[in-house]
Amino acid sequence: MVKIGNIELSEFPLLLAPMEDVSDPPFRAVCKENGADLMYTEFVSSEGLIRDAAKSVQKLDIFEYERPVGIQLFGSDVETMGSCAEIASRVNPDLIDINYGCPVKNVACRGAGAALLQDVPKMVKMTESVIKSTHLPVTVKTRLGWDDNTKNIQEVAERLQDIGIKALSIHGRTRVQMYKGAADWSLIAKVKENPRITIPIFGNGDVDTPEKALEYKNTYGVDGIMIGRATIGNPWIFNEIKHYLKTGEKLPPPTMEQRVDVCRRHLEFSIRWKGPVAGVFEMRRHYTNYFKGLEHFKPYRMRLVEAPTFDELDSILKEISNDYSEMVC
The missing domain is CATH 1.10.1200.80 (Putative flavin oxidoreducatase; domain 2)
Known part of the structure; x- marks a missing residue:
């Protein structure tokens, strides 16, 4: 059994990745019905939330049938992120997640998302601010690094675990790669193999079939898999993977x-x-x-x-x- 703080998940949980304009409550509902173990909201702008912007506030909507569910926050200001963690905690999610992985220009070039991979000390301060502002478990989603010359995920994992995050999801690309090329899970495996790392490590990137899920589970030793784009129009992928991991047989495709x-x-x-x-x-x-x-x-x-x-x-x-x-x- 995998635990995130006091949240108990299955032995090898499958997570729905936070996706802007996709992972809203209706989409999360059908993913939950089709086997998702843990889900996250669309990422919520800390600046929007602190201004009480309607779009950001609406993203805090969660429902009992979704649990466990986490609210994901992103931003560039340390104090604002702490304040927003306090606001998000009031709607009683199961955890708070911090986005240090979004590569899109209007996020990263404003000092949020994957941009924090270029400033690990600030990332640490921001994470501490969030942890101190909530009673809930805090998790992080990030990437291998900013570019091929700065793949600092092993340092990031150790430093964030040391200040109290309860799980880490790693997308196997750098920010510069965006979503191009193949995801490299070898560094994710190195994080998991690090004897200092005791929190759950979830791998993310390119898992789009039950066969690949089993291969990555066995090859890289992660505690679970986070799935994003492969769920769009295909929420039953969670149950397909679970059935394959349990039986070695593929479910028939949906009629x-x-x-x-x-x-x-x-x-x-x-x-x-x-x-x-x-x-x-x-x-x-x-x-x-x-x-x-x-x-x-x-x-x-x-x-x-x-x-x-x-x-x-x-x-x-x-x-x-x-x-x-x-x-x-």
Whole structure:
């Protein structure tokens, strides 16, 4: 069993990575139903939260059925991050996570996210500030380093563990790599093998099949795996991996009926969270992912994007299930 503070997870937990504009409560709901062990909110801007910006505040929404769930914060100011950890703790998540890994320009070039990999002393101060501002376990997600010449993840892991973080998730790329090239898990393994490291180490990057999950588990010895992009339109990947790790056999791919059912559940959660208008609108970006690869699907996609109500969308989804009933994906 893997423990993060007082949070007990499975023997080899599968985590849903925090993803902007993806890992909102409706998406987290369908991932939870399909086997995710621990999930994180979209990353919340500390500057936005301290200003009480509506978008940042809404990202604090969590629900009982999601637990355990962590709120992820990012920012560039040490004191502000501490204050935001205190604010986030009030909504009673299971943990607080700090983003030291986001590589996108408007985050990293403002001194937040992966930018802190260039200033480890400041990263340590910021982490201390967050830890002192909450009663909850604090975890961190980061990358190998800023670039190939500064892969400092082993130093980062030791120093953050020493001040009290309870788990560390490592994406196997540098900030300069963004999401290009193959993720390098060898340095993640070195962190895990370090006799000084006692906290759980989760690997992240390029795990998109049950076979790869088993290979990485056996090769790199991590305590669990965090999955991001491979979950988009594919939340059942968690149960597929769990079944494969347990039995060595692959589950059959989802039928079209199963694919439609999960999409409908996602839509229902979206409407429940955002209301009948915004909930329908927010769901539009997901249809292409749920039905990727279907021949002659464009007319259906256009109808899904244009339909204004749940009833109309439900009717279209039933048509899709019937018309593609013989197909597995």
